[in-house]
Amino acid sequence: MTNQTVLPAPPVLSPTGTAFFLDLDGTLAEIVADPLEARVAPETLEALARLQEATQGALAVVSGRSLVQLETMLHPLHLPLAGVHGFERRESDGYVRRAEVDSDLLADLVTDVVDFTSRQRGLLTEAKSGSVALHYRKRPELETTCRAFAATLANRDRRIRLMPGKMVIELTLGSLTKGDAIAEFMTLRPFAGRVPLFIGDDVTDEAGFDVVNSMLGVSVKVGPGLTHANYRLEGVRDVTRYIQMVLKS
Numbered sequence: 001m002t003n004q005t006v007l008p009a010p011p012v013l014s015p016t017g018t019a020f021f022l023d024l025d026g027t028l029a030e031i032v033a034d035p036l037e038a039r040v041a042p043e044t045l046e047a048l049a050r051l052q053e054a055t056q057g058a059l060a061v062v063s064g065r066s067l068v069q070l071e072t073m074l075h076p077l078h079l080p081l082a083g084v085h086g087f088e089r090r091e092s093d094g095y096v097r098r099a100e101v102d103s104d105l106l107a108d109l110v111t112d113v114v115d116f117t118s119r120q121r122g123l124l125t126e127a128k129s130g131s132v133a134l135h136y137r138k139r140p141e142l143e144t145t146c147r148a149f150a151a152t153l154a155n156r157d158r159r160i161r162l163m164p165g166k167m168v169i170e171l172t173l174g175s176l177t178k179g180d181a182i183a184e185f186m187t188l189r190p191f192a193g194r195v196p197l198f199i200g201d202d203v204t205d206e207a208g209f210d211v212v213n214s215m216l217g218v219s220v221k222v223g224p225g226l227t228h229a230n231y232r233l234e235g236v237r238d239v240t241r242y243i244q245m246v247l248k249s
Protein backbone atom coordinates (compact mmCIF):
# COMPACT_ATOMS: atom_id res chain seq x y z
CA MET A 1 0.00 0.00 0.00
CA THR A 2 1.00 3.62 -0.51
CA ASN A 3 3.01 5.40 2.17
CA GLN A 4 0.68 7.49 4.29
CA THR A 5 2.55 10.79 4.09
CA VAL A 6 2.68 11.40 0.35
CA LEU A 7 -0.87 11.64 -0.96
CA PRO A 8 -2.19 14.93 -2.38
CA ALA A 9 -5.70 16.33 -1.96
CA PRO A 10 -8.08 15.13 -4.69
CA PRO A 11 -8.73 17.25 -7.79
CA VAL A 12 -12.02 19.14 -7.79
CA LEU A 13 -14.07 17.14 -10.28
CA SER A 14 -17.02 18.20 -12.39
CA PRO A 15 -20.39 17.13 -10.96
CA THR A 16 -21.69 16.39 -14.45
CA GLY A 17 -18.89 13.97 -15.39
CA THR A 18 -18.34 12.18 -12.09
CA ALA A 19 -20.08 9.31 -10.29
CA PHE A 20 -19.72 10.03 -6.55
CA PHE A 21 -19.50 7.12 -4.08
CA LEU A 22 -19.15 8.04 -0.41
CA ASP A 23 -18.59 5.96 2.69
CA LEU A 24 -20.52 7.02 5.79
CA ASP A 25 -18.81 6.49 9.19
CA GLY A 26 -15.53 8.37 9.33
CA THR A 27 -16.29 10.06 5.99
CA LEU A 28 -19.72 11.75 6.28
CA ALA A 29 -20.13 11.24 10.06
CA GLU A 30 -17.50 11.62 12.77
CA ILE A 31 -16.54 8.43 14.60
CA VAL A 32 -18.15 8.29 18.05
CA ALA A 33 -18.16 5.73 20.87
CA ASP A 34 -21.67 4.37 20.24
CA PRO A 35 -22.73 3.52 16.65
CA LEU A 36 -26.29 4.64 17.45
CA GLU A 37 -25.03 8.12 18.39
CA ALA A 38 -23.28 8.81 15.05
CA ARG A 39 -24.81 11.67 13.04
CA VAL A 40 -24.38 13.29 9.65
CA ALA A 41 -24.09 17.05 10.28
CA PRO A 42 -26.81 19.28 8.80
CA GLU A 43 -24.28 21.11 6.59
CA THR A 44 -23.12 17.76 5.19
CA LEU A 45 -26.70 16.67 4.49
CA GLU A 46 -27.28 19.98 2.72
CA ALA A 47 -24.13 19.56 0.61
CA LEU A 48 -25.20 16.01 -0.29
CA ALA A 49 -28.65 17.21 -1.35
CA ARG A 50 -27.08 19.81 -3.62
CA LEU A 51 -24.59 17.27 -4.98
CA GLN A 52 -27.41 14.83 -5.77
CA GLU A 53 -29.07 17.54 -7.83
CA ALA A 54 -25.85 18.76 -9.49
CA THR A 55 -24.90 15.20 -10.52
CA GLN A 56 -28.43 14.36 -11.69
CA GLY A 57 -28.48 11.53 -9.17
CA ALA A 58 -24.99 10.10 -9.67
CA LEU A 59 -24.32 10.03 -5.93
CA ALA A 60 -24.47 6.89 -3.77
CA VAL A 61 -23.52 6.09 -0.19
CA VAL A 62 -21.55 2.82 0.10
CA SER A 63 -21.36 1.68 3.71
CA GLY A 64 -20.98 -1.15 6.17
CA ARG A 65 -24.21 0.00 7.83
CA SER A 66 -27.57 -1.58 7.05
CA LEU A 67 -29.91 0.15 4.60
CA VAL A 68 -32.32 0.81 7.47
CA GLN A 69 -29.66 2.69 9.43
CA LEU A 70 -28.48 4.56 6.35
CA GLU A 71 -32.00 5.76 5.58
CA THR A 72 -32.34 7.08 9.13
CA MET A 73 -28.95 8.77 9.20
CA LEU A 74 -29.38 10.37 5.77
CA HIS A 75 -33.00 11.47 6.24
CA PRO A 76 -34.56 13.36 4.43
CA LEU A 77 -32.31 12.43 1.49
CA HIS A 78 -33.28 9.53 -0.73
CA LEU A 79 -30.06 8.30 -2.32
CA PRO A 80 -28.95 5.09 -4.00
CA LEU A 81 -27.33 3.06 -1.22
CA ALA A 82 -25.10 0.04 -0.71
CA GLY A 83 -25.34 -1.39 2.80
CA VAL A 84 -23.50 -4.09 4.77
CA HIS A 85 -20.42 -3.78 2.54
CA GLY A 86 -22.37 -4.45 -0.66
CA PHE A 87 -24.59 -7.21 0.71
CA GLU A 88 -27.69 -5.05 0.14
CA ARG A 89 -28.29 -2.25 -2.38
CA ARG A 90 -31.02 0.27 -3.03
CA GLU A 91 -30.79 1.42 -6.63
CA SER A 92 -31.69 4.79 -8.09
CA ASP A 93 -35.24 3.64 -8.86
CA GLY A 94 -35.72 2.52 -5.24
CA TYR A 95 -35.43 -1.18 -6.03
CA VAL A 96 -33.77 -3.08 -3.16
CA ARG A 97 -31.55 -6.11 -3.81
CA ARG A 98 -30.13 -8.37 -1.11
CA ALA A 99 -27.71 -11.26 -1.50
CA GLU A 100 -29.04 -14.54 -0.19
CA VAL A 101 -27.69 -15.96 3.05
CA ASP A 102 -28.27 -18.96 5.25
CA SER A 103 -30.58 -17.34 7.81
CA ASP A 104 -30.02 -20.15 10.34
CA LEU A 105 -26.27 -19.67 10.18
CA LEU A 106 -26.69 -15.91 10.64
CA ALA A 107 -29.09 -16.38 13.57
CA ASP A 108 -26.60 -18.72 15.26
CA LEU A 109 -23.81 -16.20 14.76
CA VAL A 110 -25.88 -13.38 16.24
CA THR A 111 -26.79 -15.54 19.24
CA ASP A 112 -23.14 -16.39 19.88
CA VAL A 113 -21.96 -12.79 19.55
CA VAL A 114 -24.76 -11.47 21.78
CA ASP A 115 -23.88 -14.12 24.36
CA PHE A 116 -20.20 -13.06 24.25
CA THR A 117 -20.79 -9.28 24.36
CA SER A 118 -23.38 -9.52 27.14
CA ARG A 119 -20.71 -11.01 29.42
CA GLN A 120 -18.30 -8.05 28.97
CA ARG A 121 -19.34 -4.52 29.91
CA GLY A 122 -18.91 -2.07 27.05
CA LEU A 123 -18.91 -4.57 24.19
CA LEU A 124 -21.71 -4.14 21.65
CA THR A 125 -23.41 -6.40 19.12
CA GLU A 126 -24.82 -4.89 15.94
CA ALA A 127 -26.92 -7.39 14.00
CA LYS A 128 -27.52 -6.65 10.32
CA SER A 129 -28.88 -8.59 7.40
CA GLY A 130 -25.98 -10.72 6.21
CA SER A 131 -23.59 -9.73 8.99
CA VAL A 132 -23.04 -9.24 12.70
CA ALA A 133 -20.62 -6.67 14.10
CA LEU A 134 -18.77 -7.01 17.40
CA HIS A 135 -17.83 -3.51 18.63
CA TYR A 136 -15.07 -3.01 21.21
CA ARG A 137 -14.48 0.78 20.98
CA LYS A 138 -15.47 1.21 24.65
CA ARG A 139 -13.12 -1.62 25.70
CA PRO A 140 -10.08 -1.36 23.37
CA GLU A 141 -8.02 -3.51 25.74
CA LEU A 142 -10.30 -6.43 24.74
CA GLU A 143 -9.31 -6.28 21.06
CA THR A 144 -7.21 -9.45 21.17
CA THR A 145 -9.90 -11.35 23.06
CA CYS A 146 -12.57 -10.18 20.61
CA ARG A 147 -10.46 -11.10 17.59
CA ALA A 148 -9.75 -14.54 19.01
CA PHE A 149 -13.44 -15.12 19.71
CA ALA A 150 -14.43 -13.98 16.21
CA ALA A 151 -11.78 -16.23 14.66
CA THR A 152 -13.19 -19.20 16.58
CA LEU A 153 -16.63 -18.51 15.14
CA ALA A 154 -15.25 -18.05 11.61
CA ASN A 155 -13.40 -21.38 11.84
CA ARG A 156 -16.72 -23.16 12.25
CA ASP A 157 -17.93 -22.45 8.73
CA ARG A 158 -16.03 -21.32 5.65
CA ARG A 159 -18.95 -19.06 4.60
CA ILE A 160 -18.17 -16.76 7.55
CA ARG A 161 -15.74 -13.99 6.64
CA LEU A 162 -13.98 -11.77 9.16
CA MET A 163 -13.86 -8.06 8.29
CA PRO A 164 -11.91 -6.01 10.83
CA GLY A 165 -12.77 -2.31 10.90
CA LYS A 166 -12.30 0.60 13.26
CA MET A 167 -12.63 -0.99 16.72
CA VAL A 168 -15.05 -3.51 15.25
CA ILE A 169 -14.89 -7.02 13.87
CA GLU A 170 -17.61 -7.92 11.44
CA LEU A 171 -18.61 -11.51 10.77
CA THR A 172 -20.08 -11.42 7.31
CA LEU A 173 -21.72 -14.14 5.25
CA GLY A 174 -20.66 -14.22 1.61
CA SER A 175 -17.90 -12.56 -0.32
CA LEU A 176 -19.35 -9.25 -1.53
CA THR A 177 -17.38 -6.06 -0.95
CA LYS A 178 -17.85 -2.34 -1.42
CA GLY A 179 -15.89 -2.77 -4.65
CA ASP A 180 -18.59 -5.10 -5.99
CA ALA A 181 -21.28 -2.55 -5.09
CA ILE A 182 -19.44 0.29 -6.87
CA ALA A 183 -18.80 -1.89 -9.94
CA GLU A 184 -22.50 -2.77 -10.08
CA PHE A 185 -23.64 0.85 -9.73
CA MET A 186 -21.23 1.79 -12.52
CA THR A 187 -23.17 -0.42 -14.95
CA LEU A 188 -26.38 1.49 -14.22
CA ARG A 189 -27.78 4.92 -15.03
CA PRO A 190 -26.98 7.62 -14.01
CA PHE A 191 -23.52 6.34 -12.94
CA ALA A 192 -22.49 4.54 -16.16
CA GLY A 193 -20.12 6.46 -18.42
CA ARG A 194 -18.87 8.79 -15.68
CA VAL A 195 -15.53 8.86 -13.86
CA PRO A 196 -15.99 7.10 -10.49
CA LEU A 197 -14.80 8.79 -7.29
CA PHE A 198 -14.87 6.96 -3.97
CA ILE A 199 -14.07 8.53 -0.59
CA GLY A 200 -13.64 6.29 2.48
CA ASP A 201 -11.67 6.03 5.69
CA ASP A 202 -11.49 2.39 6.72
CA VAL A 203 -9.74 -0.80 5.69
CA THR A 204 -13.03 -2.13 4.29
CA ASP A 205 -12.97 0.78 1.81
CA GLU A 206 -9.80 -0.53 0.17
CA ALA A 207 -11.84 -2.92 -2.02
CA GLY A 208 -13.72 0.14 -3.28
CA PHE A 209 -10.47 2.01 -3.95
CA ASP A 210 -9.16 -0.96 -5.96
CA VAL A 211 -12.23 -1.05 -8.21
CA VAL A 212 -12.22 2.72 -8.73
CA ASN A 213 -8.48 2.66 -9.51
CA SER A 214 -9.04 -0.12 -12.05
CA MET A 215 -11.56 2.18 -13.78
CA LEU A 216 -9.02 5.04 -13.79
CA GLY A 217 -11.18 6.89 -11.28
CA VAL A 218 -10.35 8.93 -8.20
CA SER A 219 -9.86 7.16 -4.85
CA VAL A 220 -9.63 9.21 -1.66
CA LYS A 221 -8.59 8.01 1.78
CA VAL A 222 -9.87 10.00 4.77
CA GLY A 223 -7.38 10.28 7.62
CA PRO A 224 -4.03 8.56 8.19
CA GLY A 225 -3.00 5.04 7.34
CA LEU A 226 -1.62 2.96 4.50
CA THR A 227 -3.96 2.74 1.55
CA HIS A 228 -4.43 1.92 -2.12
CA ALA A 229 -6.16 5.30 -2.57
CA ASN A 230 -4.44 7.93 -4.70
CA TYR A 231 -5.52 10.99 -2.73
CA ARG A 232 -6.15 11.94 0.87
CA LEU A 233 -8.39 14.23 2.91
CA GLU A 234 -7.69 14.77 6.60
CA GLY A 235 -11.13 14.33 8.15
CA VAL A 236 -14.92 14.43 7.90
CA ARG A 237 -15.07 18.24 7.75
CA ASP A 238 -12.63 18.20 4.82
CA VAL A 239 -14.93 15.79 2.96
CA THR A 240 -17.83 18.22 3.34
CA ARG A 241 -15.60 21.11 2.25
CA TYR A 242 -14.47 19.09 -0.77
CA ILE A 243 -18.12 18.49 -1.80
CA GLN A 244 -18.79 22.21 -1.38
CA MET A 245 -15.83 22.98 -3.69
CA VAL A 246 -17.20 20.54 -6.29
CA LEU A 247 -20.53 22.35 -6.11
CA LYS A 248 -18.81 25.68 -6.83
CA SER A 249 -16.82 24.32 -9.81
Ligand SMILES: O=P(O)(O)OC[C@H]1O[C@H](O[C@H]2O[C@H](CO)[C@@H](O)[C@H](O)[C@H]2O)[C@H](O)[C@@H](O)[C@@H]1O
Pocket residue numbers: 023024025026027030031032033034035036038062063064065066126133135137165166167168170202204
Ligand atom coordinates in the same frame (compact mmCIF):
# COMPACT_ATOMS: atom_id res chain seq x y z
O1 LIG B 1 -18.62 1.67 5.90
P1 LIG B 1 -18.94 2.68 6.94
O2 LIG B 1 -20.08 3.56 6.57
O3 LIG B 1 -17.74 3.47 7.36
O4 LIG B 1 -19.41 1.83 8.19
C1 LIG B 1 -18.44 1.05 8.88
C2 LIG B 1 -19.01 0.67 10.24
O5 LIG B 1 -19.38 1.90 10.86
C3 LIG B 1 -19.99 1.82 12.14
O6 LIG B 1 -19.00 1.51 13.09
C4 LIG B 1 -17.97 2.48 13.17
O7 LIG B 1 -18.54 3.77 13.53
C5 LIG B 1 -19.11 3.81 14.85
C6 LIG B 1 -19.73 5.19 15.04
O8 LIG B 1 -18.80 6.21 14.87
C7 LIG B 1 -18.03 3.52 15.88
O9 LIG B 1 -18.59 3.53 17.19
C8 LIG B 1 -17.41 2.14 15.59
O10 LIG B 1 -16.33 1.91 16.48
C9 LIG B 1 -16.91 2.08 14.15
O11 LIG B 1 -16.44 0.79 13.82
C10 LIG B 1 -21.16 0.86 12.13
O12 LIG B 1 -21.61 0.65 13.44
C11 LIG B 1 -20.84 -0.47 11.44
O13 LIG B 1 -22.04 -1.21 11.26
C12 LIG B 1 -20.26 -0.19 10.08
O14 LIG B 1 -19.93 -1.41 9.42
